[in-house]
Amino acid sequence: AWPAQPGTTLLAVAQWTAPASEDVRGGDLDLLLIDTASGRPLAWTRVADAVSSDALRFTGLRLDTARWQLDPATRAFGVRMDYNGSSGPNPFAQSELQLFVREGRQLRRVLAPLAVSGSRGEWDTRCAGEFSRFERTLEMGNANAVGLAPIVVREKRTDTISVAAGDDCHATDTTAPAQRWTLQPRDGRYAVPEALRGL
Structure with a gap:
C-alpha cells in the first residue's frame, strides 16, 4: 500500500528474459500503481535492462514508501535492489535505490540507481584481508521557490584490516x-555522481 495515495497499491516485478547461460540472465523492471479496491492499473512503466544477475547476483527487490516529498505537490516512491557477489575470496554486497513519481498514467524515474549501502573486500578465506563497508543516508533538502528540492546524501565508511596472529585473528577498524x-534537480531529475552510482 502507498500511504501517499490512499487506496492505491504499488507493484514491482523483475521480468526476466531468457537466460544467456545457466549463470547469466537479465531483464526489465515493471512498476505499476494499482487501484487497491478494483485491481485496475492507474499508472505504470517498464525500465528496460534494469535487472541483471551474473557474477554479481540479483538477490532482492523492495518498495520504499518513505516520505520522499520532492516539492509540496510531488511525492516519490523508491525501489531498492540488492546484489551479492559470488566470489568467496572477494566478497561483495550492495543495495541500490531509485526514485519514481507518478505523472498521469506514467511512472517516471527521477533518481537513477544510487548505491545506498555496500561492502567489499579481499581476503585469504581464513583471516588475513582488507574490507570496506559504507552506509549512505538520503534526506530531502529545502525546496526552492520553484522546482524540486535537492537531495542530501551523507556517507559513513569503515575500513577493516584483519591479520592472523598464531591461532587468533585480529581486526582493526578505521x-x-x-x-x-x-544532488541538485535538473529538468525534473537528479543527476547521480559517478562515486554514488549503482551497478
Whole structure:
C-alpha cells in the first residue's frame, strides 16, 4: 500500500528474459500503481535492462514508501535492489535505490540507481584481508521557490584490516572522514555522481 495515495497499491516485478547461460540472465523492471479496491492499473512503466544477475547476483527487490516529498505537490516512491557477489575470496554486497513519481498514467524515474549501502573486500578465506563497508543516508533538502528540492546524501565508511596472529585473528577498524553530496534537480531529475552510482 502507498500511504501517499490512499487506496492505491504499488507493484514491482523483475521480468526476466531468457537466460544467456545457466549463470547469466537479465531483464526489465515493471512498476505499476494499482487501484487497491478494483485491481485496475492507474499508472505504470517498464525500465528496460534494469535487472541483471551474473557474477554479481540479483538477490532482492523492495518498495520504499518513505516520505520522499520532492516539492509540496510531488511525492516519490523508491525501489531498492540488492546484489551479492559470488566470489568467496572477494566478497561483495550492495543495495541500490531509485526514485519514481507518478505523472498521469506514467511512472517516471527521477533518481537513477544510487548505491545506498555496500561492502567489499579481499581476503585469504581464513583471516588475513582488507574490507570496506559504507552506509549512505538520503534526506530531502529545502525546496526552492520553484522546482524540486535537492537531495542530501551523507556517507559513513569503515575500513577493516584483519591479520592472523598464531591461532587468533585480529581486526582493526578505521572510520573514514564523513562525506556529503547535494544532488541538485535538473529538468525534473537528479543527476547521480559517478562515486554514488549503482551497478
